[in-house]
Amino acid sequence: MLVELKINGKKHKIDIEPDEFLVDTLRKVGNLSVKRGCDTGCCGLCSIWIDKKPTLSCATLTVRALNKEITTIEGLEKESDEFARILIAEGAEQCGFCSPGFIITVLAMKNELENPSEEEIKHYLTGNLCRCTGYMGQLRAIKTYMGVK
Structure with a gap:
């Protein structure tokens, strides 16, 4: 069809x-x-x-x-590039297989949540799996990107 x-x-x-x-x-x-x-x-x-x-x-x-x-x-080249640079700076880049799905979810989170807590970030990312990391570098990168202390 x-x-x-x-x-x-x-x-x-x-x-x-x-x-x-x-x-x-x-x-x-x-x-x-x-x-x-x-x-x-x-x-x-x-x-x-x-x-x-x-x-x-x-x-x-x-x-x-x-x-x-x-x-x-x-379709989100500029936004994804900005976050990808932060991932690299935080030492959170790995093999990259999960990166597109993970990054697009983080970009959506930034559009939806203002000043989220660490627990809110973790909850939002439920279901995004990465086989390479322990997620701590990614969490640091998200907090930096979102401007969360």
């Missing part, structure tokens, strides 16, 4: 299956930052924004995103 999706501000006509998940559709049109990890909505690798809200694309049918604004990390 031919559908039109707005991805990172551009309209795309895409032929999809009725039961196709958004992660597969996004990868099909070249958004390779969106990764398939667990297929259960538990790891955060497939995180994107739909209408500026973090969403797990592996658990979202493509047809549910019709007439909505879909944003991947490719």
Whole structure:
């Protein structure tokens, strides 16, 4: 079935299956930052924004995103670069496999929460898994980015 999706501000006509998940559709049109990890909505690798809200694309049918604004990390280059530099400065960069989903979630958190506590940050990030770190460097980077003391 031919559908039109707005991805990172551009309209795309895409032929999809009725039961196709958004992660597969996004990868099909070249958004390779969106990764398939667990297929259960538990790891955060497939995180994107739909209408500026973090969403797990592996658990979202493509047809549910019709007439909505879909944003991947490719559409947030400036914002993601700023946070990535802080991650590096805090020594929190690792292999990078989880970075796109993690960063897009942090950017959404900055838009939604003002001066969050450490517990609020941890709660917001529930479901974003990183196999390389103990999360302390990432937590320091988030606090710096969010301006939290």
